[in-house]
Amino acid sequence: MPTTNSQPNASVFGEAIQYFDAAAARLNLSSSMYRILTHPSRQVIISIPFARDNGEFDVYTGYRVQYSSARGPAKGGIRYHPNVTLDEVTALAFWMTWKCAVVDLPFGGGKGGVTCDPNVLSKGELERLTRRYAADLIEIIGPDKDVPAPDVNTNPQTMAWIMDTVSMHLRAHTPAVVTGKPLNIGGSRGRVEATGRGVWIAIESALDKLGKTVAGHRIVVQGFGNVGSISAKLLREAGAKIVGISDVSGGYYSEKGIDVFGALEHVAKSPNRSLEGFGADRVSNTELLEQPCDILVPAALENQITEKNARKVKAHLIAEGANGPTTPEADRLLSDGGVTIIPDILANAGGVTVSYFEWVQDRMGLYWRESEVNQRLGDLLRENFDVVWDTAKEYDTTLRGAAYTVAIKRVVDAYTTRGIYA
Ligand code: NAD
16 A cells, blocks of 8 residues: 655646645644645555456556545545546545535545546446455445545446445445445435536525526536536526537537527437537637636536636636636636636535435435435535635635635644544
């Protein structure tokens, strides 16, 4: 189990620490606490042998990073992607720590991944790879230790395989070992819509502070997958005018407003779930971000708003549905220009919040109605949005600065109360 002995730089993790540093300075963190919080608690690297369909064995590399368990079991997804590295998984586990803390979930932060291209693997190969990954990590994952979930290229089926593998090894039904499971084996109602619902609630909460409502605002949403399409649908239902949407096929803009329900139907009927062929003015994905609108929801990929295009963004409110869509340089330019940004760790925390509800329901063996899940989600997000908003006022900082400040303070408080076993 290799662990870093010094703070890495020139890396995804090194870059992620930039936002942390500003908030740490604001909180006047002691150098001891700074050192503790800038090192992951545990990094595990495993070699995963698995049988290919042709009878040969391949060996892939897998990771699990538990960044912090100060506030509860580590929590975070598992990613299958050719670019997965220990550095990237560490940065993602670092973000999960603050995301869980900012909405006050009793979880720490974790993340996992396997360096692989799932597109070249059959379903059987993916199942064998996943089961071996889970079996190799069996001592460190579990409802009270570390609770994985889906991330890029993993899904409810992947979680079902992990839950089954762990249950078989422990000789005990263990649904709370993972979240994001299918409903019939302990998943939560409302989980699929939760992240988009959280984005909508975050926008509503921000506008409420300014004495406004969502109705009538012109909104551009980048990305029309789980997060983007649900955000667009809920914002439209709340009376907003969605003027732009996009996916990997390009951007679609209409000043008069996009027919969001038509777009959802179009995608549902399309063989590759794409907007290709949808009837609206075509713009490029870059141009989409620069179209006239009041609110922008980047809900596709990281690093979409950079120092190159930040000055061209017309929106006065940005809600980060995706993780890391705004670079630190763009963040500074936009904030200096008076744009309010609801940061990713707050705006897209709806998913992990309902994952927390799934874990709670699995442990109780009692499952809530969707309306109850949505009610609890709304209460928790609104309450913590208010805390972040007030903290921004108190420290005269941005919502991002305030979100990190709230999250770091909560983790530090947990460490201080527990004491450091050293
Ligand atoms: P998804 O795969 O369902 O959808 C991604 C969408 O982005 C697709 O419509 C895809 O076509 C589009 N896209 C890809 N490349 C694009 C490009 N260059 N320009 C415009 N659109 C492009 O993924 P998702 O679950 O909706 O996740 C989107 C983002 O939200 C990711 O950053 C993810 O980490 C983050 N996120 C997701 C959840 C969740 O619960 N799903 C939770 C928190 C954060």
